[in-house]
Amino acid sequence: MAEYLSPGVYVEEFDSGGQPLEGSSTSTAGFIGLAQRGAIQGLPELITSFADFRRLYGSYLSENEFGEYRFLAYAVEHFFINGGSRCYVMRVAPPNAKSASNVSEGSEGGAVLHITAKNPGAWGNQIRIVLEPDSKAKTQIYDVLEGNTYRVKNSAGFNAGDVVSFIDGESVVYNRVVSAQDNEIKLKNALEGDVVDQNLLPEKILATSEFNIHVFYGDEAETFEKVSLNISAPNYIDKVLARSAIVNVSVQADHLDQESILPPVQVISGGEAVLLSYQITLSGGSDGSAGQLSAADYNGEDLGPGKRSGIQAFIDNEEVSIIAAPGITDPNVQLTLVAHCENVKSRIAVLDIPRDKTKVADVLTHRNIFDSSYAAMYHPWLQVFDPLDKRNIYIPPSGSVVGVFSRSDQTRGVHKAPANEVIRGTVGLDVQYNKGEQDILNPKGVNLIRTFTGQGIRVWGARTCSSNTLWKYVNVRRLFIFLEESIKNGTNWVVFEPNDEQLWARVHRTIDAFLTRVWRDGALMGSSPSEAFYINIGRSTMTQDDIDNGRLICVIGVAPVKPAEFVIFRITQKTNEE
Template sequence: MIDKSLPPVKILYTCEVNLKVSYQDISELYENVSLNPSASNYIEKAVSKSSLVVVESNNKGDSLPLHPYQVITNREIMPTEKIVVIKVKGGIETEVESGVTDLAGEEIVIKRIKAIQLIKESVESTELKRIKDGIKVEISADKKIKVFGDADKELYSGDFSTLKPTEKVEVIKVKDGIETQLQDGETDLAGEEIVIRKIKTITEVETEDILKKVKDGKKLEVIADDEGKTIIVLGENDNELYKEELKYTKEIRYSEHTITLMNGSDGNLSKTTAADFIGQDNGPGKRTGIQAFIDNEDVSIIAMPGIVDPAAQLALVAHCENLGSRFAVLDIPNDKKTVADVEAFRNIVDSHYAAMYHPWLQVFDPYEKINTYIPPSGSVMGIYARSDTSRGVHKAPANEVVRACTGLEYQYNKGEQDILNPKGVNLIRYFTGEGIRVWGARTCTSNSLWKYINVRRLFIFIEESIKRGTKWVVFEPNDEKLWSRVQRTIENFLTTVWRNGALMGNSPAEAFFVKVDRSTMSQDDIDNGRLICVIGVAPVKPAEFVIFRISQKTGDQQ
C-alpha cells in the first residue's frame, strides 16, 4: 500500500553566499556564489580564477551528492525520516527492530517519524553564562557543572537537573577561537574560556491513515533493508494476516562540510610579529603594512594602537620622517609603570615626527559589559583632530579632556610629571573637578627647536599647503613674473595663517618672510628648471610653564 498524496519533501535547490578572501593588501569578493554543484554560479567555478584561494568539492567519485540541507558548519543538523514499528501493550509502546517478535495480546502501530535536532547556541539566562579564568571544570552525570580557579576555588556552580527531556547542557572550552566539547569528568582549562550552552532537541511524530493498527497477530516479522521495511504479521498457524512494504527516507546523519584555511593566524594578535606591521615595499599596488600608506597622500596623523614592539614603532617613525608629511602617535607598554621603566622605553625613539603617551585608558566595553584598558594613541588622535578643527593645528593638543574615558591604569603625580615631561613623555592625568586630560605636548626629540608637537605639525601644515597651493607653477616659464606671482601667493597664505594666531609678531613682516629672486637661485638652478623659494616663519609656542612672582608689600612702601 502506497499513499501517493503524501506532502513532498521540501528541497532547497540553491543556497547563495558572498565570499570575501583577503591576504595582506589583496582582496577578492565573489558575490552570490552557489553551493549547488549544478548551478552556473557554483562556488568552485566562480573562484577558479582566484589568485589567493582554491575551492574544491570533497564530493568525489561515486559518492552521493551533497544534501540540499547540508551546511558549512561545525555543528550537526540531522533532518531524518524513518518508519518505525511499535508494539503496544497496556498503553506501553516498544519499538520493534528487525527480526521476529511474539505479539500475543499486543497491537502493532506503524509510524513515520520526522526528527529535527535544533541547536541553540545563545547563552540563556544568568546561570548559563560565559566564564573566564577557569583552571578546571567538573561535570557530573546528573547535569551538575562546577568550574574551579586557582587553589580549587569554586568560580561557578550550576545545577541543570530541571531541564526538560528534550533539552541538555553542553560545556564548551574555547582556546584561540577553537571550540571543544567537554565530557563528564575533570578537564584542565588553563588559559581557556568556558561556555555553557543549552541545546534543545525537537522531535515530531506523524501517524497517517496508511500507517494503521493490526490486531489479533501472534507474531511479527520485520525485514529491513536500505530501501525500507517489510512488515509481515502472522496468525495462529503462521498464516499471513498482513504484509506491507514501506519505503522511507534513510536515516542519515549528515556529515560536516568544512572549509579549512591554512597558514593563517585566526586573527590572534599574539601570532603576529613586527614584520607584519612593518610590511614590504613591493612597488605600487603591492605594498604591505606601514609601507602601504606611502600611496595615501591624505594621511597627516598615524598610529598603531597597542603595538609597542620597538622595531615596529621605529619603522613607523622612519616612515613619517621619510615622507615629512605626517606625525606618529606612539604608545608605551601598559606594564611600564615606574618612571625609570617609562623613561627607558621613551629613550628608544629620538624624532620630532613622533610623540609618546602614557598611561593606558580605562573605558567601558559594551560587548563584554565590563571596564577594560585600551592604548591611548587612538583617543589622542581624536583629540588632535578635535583641536585642529576647533582651534587650529597651531594649538598644542594638550589640556584637552579625554572623552568616554572612565579612569587611568596608573595615576601619576606632579613630581613624576616634572621628570617625564621634559624627557618627551606626555602623561594623561586626572584632575579633581576637571576630569581626565592630556597633560603634555612634547615630541620625542633631543632637538630643542622641535620639542613641541604643535610647532612640528604647524610646519607640516604650512609645507603641505604651500606644495598643494603652488602646483600650478610646474612647467610655467621660470622668470621674474613667475617669481613675483609665487611670492604673492605664499605671502597671502601666510598672512591668513598669522591672522589666525598661528604665528608670532604684531605684523606680517614680524611673523614671516618670503624670498624668491636671483639671490635664492643661481643661473644653474634656472637652467635646470629649479625654482627656489626661501620662507621663514615665527611659530607660536605653548605656555608650558606658567610662573607667577608674588611679593609682600607693606602700606608705607613707595
C-alpha cells in the first residue's frame, strides 16, 4: 500500500475493468523435412516468403537422389502460392550427411583454423574463405624505457598477447605485446636500432597484426574485420565468427605455436608469407543418402531446450497452429506428429496419404490407423510444374492445403471450414475420384481434392480423423484451439491476483467482451450472445478448498457454427389444388 508521509495531493492509477483480450494467430504453419542446408538442431526458423526459404534452406532436391523425401521445398512454395504468410521450418538430414571442412577426415595435418560449414550438406563444398592482413591499431614510439618497454603516442587497441609489427620504412620486424597500459607498451623482445619517431607524419610505425575474413557462398557474403588469434583479445576469431550464418570457426590450440612470432595470416597459411590475401576452400560435405533415413530422424531427439531436433523441435515453438511433414507417409512419423499435436493442444496436423494408395480400400487402410481430432487427412496428390526438372510432377497436398487453411483464416476467419476453396498453382490431380467414391471416404474422415468443370481444383472436405462426432469438423477443432489459446494468453494478468469477487467480475468481463466479439464475427451460433455462450465463475464453480489451494475455475460454454456440409433442396411439383 502506498505511503503518505507529507501533506499533498496524490494521484494514483488502478485497473478496475477487464483487460482487452486479443485473439491468437491461427494461420502460422510448421513444416518438417529434408533440405539442402539449414540447422538440424535447435529452434525452427521463421520463413515469410519462398525467397526466405531458398536463402536459409536451399532449393529443390533431386528426385533421383531423394525420391519421396524431397517435397519440403515444393510444399513451402505452394504454401505461399495458396495464401500462406508465415511458417516455421525444421530441417531433417540423413545420419550420414557430413559438413564440409578445410580439414579432410582422418587427416593428421596441423591446421591452425578448423573451418566447417554451419550445417551438413554438399552445399558447403562451394564455400570460399579469403583472409587479408589488416591492423586495428597503429602508433608511433615516443621514448624507449627500461625492460623492453616503450612509451607510445596511444596504446589503445594493443592487448597483451597481440602480435605487432614494427615498420621503419625499410624492413618489418614482428614482436609480441606483453602488456599495454597508460600509453606504455612492453614487448617480448627488444626492438633494435633507432625506433623513436616524434614527427607529425611518422615513418616508423608500431602496428597490431590482425586480418579480415571474407566468407562467400553463392550470392551470400560475410565480412569480419580485424579479427585476431589472440585468445585474450575482444576481437578473438572464435568470438567474432560466432555471428557467421555460413561457417563455424575454431582455433586448434594444439597446432598454434605460442612461442613463434609471425603475423596471423602467415600462421594460418602454414608459414607461407602472405602479402595480399590467402584463400581457403572447404570440401568433404555430403547430403547423405535417403536410404539412411528412418522415422527416428523425423521424430527427432529431445536433448533439452535449444537442442531438440525433428518434430521435437516444435515443443519450444508457441506460434505454429498447423503442422505438416510433406510427403512423409510413414505411420510411425505421422502418429508421432499427431501425438505431438494432442500433447501441446494448440495445433492440428495435416497428413498425406501414400501416393500409391489410390483404391478406396487402400486409402481406408491408411486412414484407419488414426483417431484424433487434432489431425486431418487429404488426398490425392497434386500435379504441379517442377522448376528443377522443367516438367510436371506430383507433390503431396499438405503444403497447398495448409496454405488454404491460412488463406481462409485471413479472409473469412478460423470458424469458416477450409473447404470449397480453390487450390492455386495446381494443373491436375493424380487420381480423379467421383462422388460415389467420396460417399465412402468422406464419412471416414478422408478429405478429397476434386476437379469440378469450370470451378477448378478444390478442397472438397473438412473433416478430422476423429471418431467423436462432436469433433468431426476441422473448423470446430481449430475454433476451439483459437479460443483456448486466446483466453490462455490474454489472462496471464490474473495469476497471483487476490482470488475474490472483484477478480471474478473482472475475468468475467474480459472473457464476455472477447466472446461477444467472436460471436459478432460469425463464429458462434445464436441470435444473441446469451445463446452463443455462457460464462460461469465464482461460488458456483469453486469450493472453499479450491480457493484455499489457489485455484480460480471459470467454466465457459460456446456453441460453434458447423459447416453446411450437405445442402439439400427438397423440390416438389406445385398443383392447382395446392
